[in-house]
Structure formats: C-alpha cells, structure tokens
Amino acid sequence: MEEPTASLIRTQLRRMRSASGLTQEDFGRLVHYSASMVSAVETGTRPLDRAFLARADEVLKTGDLLTSLLRMAERESQPSWFRPWLEAERSARQLRYFNPCLIPGLLQTENYARTVLRFDTTRPHEEVERQVAARMARQEILTRDCPPLVIAVTDESSLRRRDAVMAEQLAHLVQMADLPHIQLHIIPADAGLHVGLSGPLALAHLAEGGWVGHMENQLAGSAVDDEDATSTLLARWEGVRSVALPHALSIALIKEVESRHGPQ
Incomplete structure (x- = not known):
C-alpha cells in the first residue's frame, strides 16, 4: 500500500x-x-x-x-526505526560514519546503493527504487548552503570489492573528497584487529551541542542519545579513527584502487 x-x-x-x-x-x-x-x-x-x-x-x-x-x-517510506536518525542527520553540524564493509550511505552512488539494497532478495523492485531515491535525497545535505562537516571511515576491503559498480563509486569518492567539508579515511588492510570490526556506527553532533548515535544490524537499527551510550560510541569512533590513514593518504589509496578497475 x-x-x-x-x-x-x-x-x-x-x-x-x-x-x-x-x-x-x-x-x-x-x-x-x-x-x-x-x-x-x-x-x-x-x-x-x-x-x-x-x-x-x-x-x-x-x-x-x-x-x-x-x-x-x-x-515516510523509511522504516520507523530509521526515522529518528534521519532527523538527527538533517540537523547535524557534524556527521561521523564508520562502516567496515560498505561505503557509507551518504557517499554512495545510485548504482552502488541499488546493488546494496538488492542484497535483500525479498524486497520488491518498486521498494528498492523507492529506497534508492530516498538515499539519494539524503545526500542533498552535502550540497546545501551550510552543509555539515562529514567524516567517513571505511575499511580498505570495501574499496576492493570486485563489482561492476565499483569504478564509478571510487571515482565518486575522489570527487566528494575534494569538497572542503568532507573528510575520508581508510583503514589499511594491514591494520590488524580493531574495535570497528564489532560493526558500523554513525554519530551526529547537533546544533544544540548534544550527540545522537546510530547502529544497524541485519534486521533493524536504533538511534541513541543518552550520555552513556553516546560516550561509548564516541570512544569506539576514536578507536576506529586512530587506525585509519590520514585524509591525503586515504585519497591516494582510493585512487590507486580505482586505477585497477580500468576506464569507466
């Protein structure tokens, strides 16, 4: 319906x-x-x-x-558990994303997002397209007059997926990294075990000064804003960020991986 x-x-x-x-x-x-x-x-x-x-x-x-x-x-088309995070994301002054396996949603291309959303084979085609459109609409915050500072961390393995959509996705990451309010950091393959392997997380720093965190699993997700929970997520973020490469070296790595995909 x-x-x-x-x-x-x-x-x-x-x-x-x-x-x-x-x-x-x-x-x-x-x-x-x-x-x-x-x-x-x-x-x-x-x-x-x-x-x-x-x-x-x-x-x-x-x-x-x-x-x-x-x-x-x-x-409205988004799951009810995701809507509190969407509100935080739209009003945030700073956004932090970490995903050990995938490119964070705010930086995905349309084709990459569509591929990811099709992982759920029970999702009808029309629902996939609605979710792709919603994900692309979220990205409008990146080009508004006063965009938030976005800091995104992902693992090197997420760059090296052998898929037809990856050349376009990597080129998009390089393009987005040229924006002054977007910082990308890659955790190199030789970083070893680290706290981020426990799963993805996101954090939004709101205009009034508080933090909202978000975590997802295979079935759903949850937004948290109490001090204990956000403090834990901030500590885990610092652990993730500490093993990632600086921005410039991360972009160099993305470009190196992109070159291996050949011309688009």
Whole structure:
C-alpha cells in the first residue's frame, strides 16, 4: 500500500494539471516526458520521479510543492526505526560514519546503493527504487548552503570489492573528497584487529551541542542519545579513527584502487 503523502502527490499533480487546462499529452510536452509517463505517475503504476516532479513544479508554477511533498514521502517510506536518525542527520553540524564493509550511505552512488539494497532478495523492485531515491535525497545535505562537516571511515576491503559498480563509486569518492567539508579515511588492510570490526556506527553532533548515535544490524537499527551510550560510541569512533590513514593518504589509496578497475 502506498504511503499517504505519495498518494497526495499524485492527487495534487492530477488536480493542478487539470486546473491548468492541460491534457496528459499537453503536459507531457511541457515537462519533456511522454503522455504515458505522465499517466503512469498519476495513476501510481510508476514510482515518483524527482526530476519529473521538479519539472512539474516549474511548469505548474507551484514553487517546490511537489518536490517538497516528495521529500516527506521519502521519509515516510523509511522504516520507523530509521526515522529518528534521519532527523538527527538533517540537523547535524557534524556527521561521523564508520562502516567496515560498505561505503557509507551518504557517499554512495545510485548504482552502488541499488546493488546494496538488492542484497535483500525479498524486497520488491518498486521498494528498492523507492529506497534508492530516498538515499539519494539524503545526500542533498552535502550540497546545501551550510552543509555539515562529514567524516567517513571505511575499511580498505570495501574499496576492493570486485563489482561492476565499483569504478564509478571510487571515482565518486575522489570527487566528494575534494569538497572542503568532507573528510575520508581508510583503514589499511594491514591494520590488524580493531574495535570497528564489532560493526558500523554513525554519530551526529547537533546544533544544540548534544550527540545522537546510530547502529544497524541485519534486521533493524536504533538511534541513541543518552550520555552513556553516546560516550561509548564516541570512544569506539576514536578507536576506529586512530587506525585509519590520514585524509591525503586515504585519497591516494582510493585512487590507486580505482586505477585497477580500468576506464569507466
């Protein structure tokens, strides 16, 4: 069953298009999409598309109504256990991510994210696409006017996965590392055992000064904000960060691994 806000978007799109005196074919020409695409979006047989809705906002002169509603729909589509972390992530001044096996979600390409989300073979295609769109939407915080400082740590093994999506993903990491508010650190393969092998973690430093932590497992995840829990996660973060390479050496390693994938 579709989330209420997604249904509202489709209803508003149909209503505003009709109020403008436009058929689906007329509207399709204006937004540079086919009439069949317009029909599929309005009837719910196609997932909501950010580029389509952005163009619809322009043509219908709605400001950013439809794309704003889409952001709400994407939040609704997230599991309830993940929503508290999303709120912390959006309002944070600093974000810290560690994952020993995967590139952190905020730095994933669309193709990499899609591949990861397909690990769950019980997830329908439409759900995968909704989750990919939601993950890409989260990344908008990286390009807003006042983005948070993002410090991400991952293991060298996550770079060396032999998969078709990795060349694009590594190039994206190098590009993101050029941004002044993004720091990447790689734990080298010869680092040995360390506390991070216990599992991924994320931390958000909020504007009011407190910390929110987040941890995931195979089934779900949890956000924590009490002092004892966040202090433990901060200590484990320091343990992870202490065995990682400096930013410049990490980028050099990423580029070295990228070169082994050959031209994209």
